[in-house]
Amino acid sequence: MQQLEQTLKTALGAAIQNVFGAEVPADQLSLQATRKDFAGQFTLVTFPFTKTLGKGPEQIGQALGEWLMANEPVVRGFNVVKGFLNLEVADAEWLRVFEELRQRPADAPVETGGPQNVVVEYSSPNTNKPLHLGHLRNNFLGYSVAEILKATGATVSKVNLVNDRGIHICKSMLGYQRFGHAETPASDGIKGDHLVGKYYVLFEKHYREQVAQLVAEGVEKKTAEAQAPLMLAAREMLQQWEAGDEAVVSLWKQMNGWVYEGHNATYAAIGVDFDKFYYESGTYLLGKERVQEGLDRDLFYRKEDGSTWVDLAQEGLDQKILLRSDGTSVYLTQDLGTAELKYADFHYDSSIYVIADEQNYHMQVLQATLQKLEKPYAEAIHHLSYGMVDLPTGKMKTREGTVVDADELVRDVVAAAEAATLEKGKTEGLTDDELSQLYHMLGLGALKYYLLKVDPKKRMLFNPEESVKLEGDTGPFVQYSHARIAAILRKAAEMGIYSTADLSGLEQLPVAAREMVQELGRYPAVVREAARTLSPALVAQYAYDLARAYNRFYTDVKIFTEPDQTARAFYVALSAQTGQAIKTSMGLLGIPVPERM
């Protein structure tokens, strides 16, 4: 279809040249899709040319349309409405476009001129609790963006930066030491991340009680929070950890191990993966070296209390602490180290961080600090900032227990998919194994689509009831359309009709079929735009548009009663092509599609 658009633009340029004797650069000729209410498929807006051509918008449109009709065979008709020239493209040309699509391999990369070697960092959990709904948006976004960039031919590495050290990790360890009974995931049958999370919560509970008591005794709140015995113990443990205390490190290893097992199980369930894991425990020392480097080069400075800072006022930011007065590192410190490691490992030309928008400032600081250090990889850093997920009841809050657990949510959506599928009763003949795979595919399809269809940068509302719906603008609707096409193709194969059939001789096609071809032709433009803006939402919208166009085609055109053999073969081929496009597009979202459901 790009070729068709190019043809039209060239022809329009020639028309302007011949009719008005003026040169208009091709990039100023922007064609847009014609609105549904008008005849035609492509529209040229003529308003911008009124000045240079010295004519009214209608006159221009009329003259260009007439010239095209006489000189460009691809144009079959035109109409002019105010400053809009609507062009109708001949059916034969649409068939040629379809042929072009059919010849193109499904995995052919979409050229963009964008980065060719990309690192996508996403997920990046803390090792003191299980994953929740917010992580799911992050994980689905990261995975999908990686897939979209791969579709542009880029080499993409998915990495996970695990936040495995720090005061919060010590809290869950301390909670386990004080309030646990040496239980293990195996002994209790609890998933490791949930077990550790339980002790993090217990720590917080007891800590809060201590603070409350101190406040009741007349201590100021801030002091109470810093001086509560549990907090002192946690700080002490952190120092022991940094000093390499054997007992502490051993407990740390054990508990982190449980969490990794738990997180990995969740990753497997939600279908995301990583090429490499980084651990903050392994990068913060390198970060400290970078801070030292900055001090040596007089880029950073020390305050009287011994803490180290960077001044980013010139960059429109603020002063920012890099090392505390006791020499311990902050988030920014270890992020400096991780950035360097990632660059050493991958030599990326683009490094994407999938992180919630509450970290916008932090990410600016990170990039500005690396730029100050004149690191070659600073420019390539890109923050894919996404909005938080709200519940109908408001924000998710750990303290109020309103956090939606990822594992639980996955169970719920799969169960809902199972119930709906059983109710439809169309899965006779599938084995139990195939059935449970199907439920999983549909439940996760609903969930992923729900979280991905919203523009990443926008805050979004998660409504649990709507997220398991499977009608309308949902993942299962698109999956259903694929299953429907699969059924058509099975029947076609039985009848000996193949999607590879020769279609020459066919000259006309029904409107619904033409619209389907048009929709299929949009794929490269959609991928290009999604890659440029790092927005899976565009791909989700496209997959939905494909499914809708097909269902319309399906009701409009009776495939197997078509008397013309070639037309019938075309409909089957069009179905196959659409099925493939749906599968590919959904694949970019990390959503598989079924043959039956």
Next chain:
RNA sequence: GGUUGUGUAGCUCAACUGGAUAGAGCAUCUGACUACGAAUCAGAAGGUUUAAGGUUCGACUCCUUACACGACCA
């Protein structure tokens, strides 16, 4: 207080980056399954795009101010 993001149908979201009468889904109402899968399709109703100015042939989109909600920074 400073910086920044968001504000579109009752609800959840779009709008090709300045183009036509602002589009979908859900919910509501109406119609379509005895040749292919109704998790579908066709239709109705639903809008002062938070407000007021400005820029121009043309503004949801750009600029200014105000309001609301959120995030971050002392």
